[in-house]
Each structure stands twice: as structure tokens, then as C-alpha cells.
Amino acid sequence: MNEIRTVTHAENVKLSEDGASVVIIDQTQLPNRVEYLTLNRAEDCFDAIATLKVRGAPAIGIFAGYALYVLARQFQNLPYEEFAQKVHEVKEYLNSSRPTAVNLSWVLNRMEGVVRDNAELPVPEIVERLHEECVKIHQEDINMCRKISEYGLSLLHDGDGILTHCNAGPLATSRYGTALGPILLGTERGMKFHVFADETRPLLQGARLTSFELQKAGVDVTLICDNMASIVMKNGWVNACFVGCDRIAANGDFANKIGTSGVAILAKYYGIPFYTLGPTSTIDLNCPTGEDIKIELRDPEEIKEKFYREPMALKEVKCYNPAFDVTDHTLVTGIVTEKGICRPPYTESLRKLFE
Template identity: 75%
Template sequence: MKNVYLHEDGKAVTIIDQTKLPTVTEYLTLGTAKDLYDAIFELKVRGAPAIGICAAFGMYVLAGTIETGDYDEFLKKFREYKDYLNSSRPTAVNLSWALNRMEQVVTSHSDASVPEILGYLKKECMDIQEEDSQMCRAISEYGLSLIKDGDGILTHCNAGPLATSRYGTALGPLFLGKEQGMNFHVFADETRPLLQGARLTSYELDQAGIDVTLICDNMASIVMKNGWIQACFVGCDRIAANGDAANKIGTSGVAILAKHYGIPFYVLGPSSTIDLDCATGDDIQIELRSPEEIKSKFYEKPMAPEGVKCYNPAFDVTDHTLIAGIVTEKGICRPPYTESLANMFGKNKK
């Protein structure tokens, strides 16, 4: 299914509302800056690559609403929209990456007319989606080389087609392997508090006919101890220059457990998630979200005292020393990541 796409008339972006899955498949039409902001902030569109694609499409849509033929006025309003969307979610670098690419199109065509600039913007946002599709395929191929038929794989959060444009990142090797006749048994963490693993990952894998078992987050240790896991595959929202990786809250705990049980832990993501300007994970801004996501969301009635304090970070950072490899569309980076990431992505990174 298409999870993010641009209307043929270029006046809106359509997304699947991921907050309604798996029980309801509902498409939303986003035509204003507030629509786009809310969809990203409220996780109606989520997954770092999908957020970037949505934002790129959104900037093209919003650019088309700017009523001026003057370049300077156009650029000023374009940057206002860009800054507004960029403030919706601070951790996933794909958001700012895609927005910066769209802005670069405008600034590099300062001698063009506004209608011409709109044409360039449309091509750029379509290119971003197509590139992600190609990157996911390549990531899937490299990731598949790390596992064998019959392996048990543990994953956390959701990094499948719903989070990207095709195949996914962490789940991509499993879908590709299934196409080639391979079989895996996947253990999907439910991923508290927003249940992306339960609602989305188990849904995607089940739909594809891949053997999947849903577990609570605090069950990861026992399935590892039982010898049922041969590798851990997770996605990422930002990778620092030293290999520290930000992903959905709970990921670092999985990595620590995997280290204890001698299980390789792999991070899979496109080059758009790699931020070589970010030295370490300590420099990654972690998004804090509403206490109600812990206390009452998905419950018929609140499951905690009304006045209790909550700490609800959306992400944590997995230390590079816990990561066996970072799988990208260009290949698999190995420690030391300060060298392998720089060698692979230090030059000509679009």
C-alpha cells in the first residue's frame, strides 16, 4: 500500500493515518502547513524516511500556495514554512535533511521564475521518494547477507514499508528474503508506549506471511536466553559520526541485552539518517512527548494516578560499542565507526 504520496494536482499530500492501524485503514489529505505539522507531530506519518518524504512533498505543496512572483518574497515565505515543519520533530534527521534539500533547490535557482522553481521543487521531492525506494532495496540486500534461512530475528519499533517508501530498513531483509523463498521467525517488541511494534510491525509481517511472534518489551531477555534469537535488526532516526544511533525508546536496552547474550545487534538505515556533523549521541536532541501517552492512550480509562509525574522520551541512543554493524545502501559499516562512516559518507553525500 502507498503510505505517502503526492496528489496528481500537486495541491496536497496523502498519507495513511498510522495511528489508526491495524484496525482501520484511513487516508488523510494534507493541504496546509498545520495539516502537515500535526500529521508529523502526532505520528500519523512516522518513520524517519517517511517523515522526510512527507515533508518534501509538503514543501512543494506549500510552495504552490505562495502568492508572489518576487523571488525574495517567495524565499522568505518558503523558509517560514520550512522552519515551521522542521520544529515538529527534532530527533529524526531525515526531516531537516529533506527540508534542506528542498530549500537548496530554491536558493540554487534564484535567477528562475517562481513557476520554474515550482517545477524544480516537484522533481526534487519525487526524486527523494524514488531514492529512498532504491536505498531500501540496497539496504535489504546488504542486511540479508547477515542472516540465514531459519534464523530468529528480534526487532524493536517499526522500520518496514510503512516507515519508508518500500521494503523498509530493519524489516527490509526479511521481506526480501521472503520473496526469495527464505523463512525467518521474527520476535517483535510491542514498543511501549505507542505500540508501533504491536500495531505496525506485527501487522506488516503478518500481511506478508512472515512468521511473527509479538512480545512485550520486557520479554526480550528471555527469548534471547532461550536461544531463539540469532540477530537483532533495528532502524534509526539519527546516526552520529561515532556510530551512536538514536532510535525508538527501548532500543538501547535491547542492544545491552544482545551484548550480554552474544547476539549481533545491527542498525539499518539510509544515508539520510547519518549526521556526520553530529559528533556523538550526546549531541542528539531527544524529543519529549506527552505524559498521556503513558497514562491513558490506548486505555479505556487512565492506568495511572491523575497527578503522577511522567518522563516520556520518544527515543534513546544506543552506544556505538554495542552495535555490530550499521547497514546502509552503500554497504555495511563496521567499527571503528568514526573511520568507516567517514570513509563511506564523508564525501559526495547529497
């Protein structure tokens, strides 16, 4: 498989006043251009997350860890109290960029915890601990993706047809991905799958990213419009649905890219197993149900204008543009994590993962 590394840690050969940088593939330029961005300003890091230059819950988390380290380097000459306050402010700022993906807050809180837990050390040593932590977070994600891929592959058979929505492959994570991980791992082992990739409007992550990754990896992929999912299921071409997740509630409800719940409803109707795949870091046991998940609303112009040469609706037409929807746990066949596959009742199986 042609491995795609989404986030890399790039320290400058020569340290400047602003220190190190984070290097990312600009996902908004795919599939026609593969461009890299070198970021070392808080505003640019915020923008990269908010405008989906880096996206996918695990990748956002990795990026946030590196970004907080990069920015903390710029404060390392301050006394501890001022340094800790600056880090806290940057953490809160970055955390506000996308409220739904729990990995973002999980990583930022973990990084800030390093600052608190090492208050007795000189600030430059704390910064080095931050460096160690963000590298560790990245490596953990690589290991996590491999384990999820192994568990997910156990649910598939050679020759299966799989439908996926949005993007949960290497671009959204660190290596294999979550929802695409089993497909890519199986392909490496000589298995053959046929994947139907929803285009995933309005930002077309399925078209621009998922079909790109699968095609590059040699997987038989067919791109379909979101409203074609029903007919390919009815035709008997889909044996399973694999999707990612941005936040999983304690009862098994989960948030994912807008349109996911519709796929789950269709799969239930046609008797097709429906799985969500994600790391335990996306599970929020403090969030009782999907009703408690905050859904990000995005710019209405994404619907009317983005990717079009000219607007496709009148300027005065109102738009409703939620980034995510919540899939009810009753529609979910299983939740695949790096610790195993959870089955209903999810209030019990999810909690057991943390025991």
C-alpha cells in the same frame, strides 16, 4: 509481498486555490482501520508529523519534501524574495515538528536549496523544480531501501530468528523498509524467518505496525511485550537483532525508538549480533556522539492514558516520556546502509561512506 505505499503524491485533477495535496495512511489508525488523509495546509502537515500520523525517519523525509512542494505552490504568484521567505518560514515550521529525526531537516534543507539555486528562474518554474526534487527524493528512498535490504539479507540465514523493536518497514519508509527490508526481501525469495516484534511502548508501533506489516507479508511473526526480549534471547530463539535509526552520530552512537538501547544491552549479554539499518541521510557527521543528539520529550499522557479505556495511573503521578534513547556504539555489531555495512571503528567507516 503485499506492498504498502505509505506516502503518495496526489495532485488534484482540478487545481484549486490551494493547489496540490499530500496523501498519507494515517498510522495512528492502524491496524484496525486503513484510513488516508489528504493534506494541503501547513498546520495539518505539521500535525501529521508531530502526532505520528506519518512516522519513520525516511517516510517523514519523503512527506516533508512533498509537503514543502505542496505549500510552495500556494506562494508561486509572489515575487521571488517574498516566495523564498515564505518557503523558508514553512521549512523552519515543519522542521520543528520532530527534532530527533535528521531526515526531516535533511530533506527540507535540500528542498530549500532548490529555491536558492534557481533564483534566476520565474517562481512557477522554481515550483516545478521543487516538484521534480521531491519526486526524486522519493525514488531515491525506494532505491535506498532495496540496497539496504540486499546488504542486510547477507547477514541472515534461512530459518533465523530475528528480534526487532519499533517499526522500520514499508510504513516507515517507501517500500521494503530498513530493518524489516531484509526480512521482506528474503521472504520474497522463499526464505523462512521467525520474527519477534517488541510491542514498543508507549505508542505500540511494534504491535500496531510491525506485526501488521509482517503478518500481511506472510512472515512468521510473534508479538512480545518489551520486557520479554530477555527471555526469548535466553531461550536461544534469536539469532540477530535488526532495528532502525533516526540519527547516527559520527562515532556510531545512534538514536532510535525508546527501548532500543535496552535491546542492545541484552543482545550483548547473550552474544547476539545487533545491527541498526538506515540510509546515509540519517548519519550526522556534525554530531560527534550520542550525547549531542537532542531527544524529543512527548506528552506524559501517552503513558497513562493512550490506548486505555481509562487512565492506568493517578492524575497526579508524574511521567517521563522520551521518544528515543541512544544506543552506544560499543553495543553495535554493524551499521547497514545503502552503501554497505559499516564495522567498528565507526569514526572511520562512517566517514568513508562520504568520501
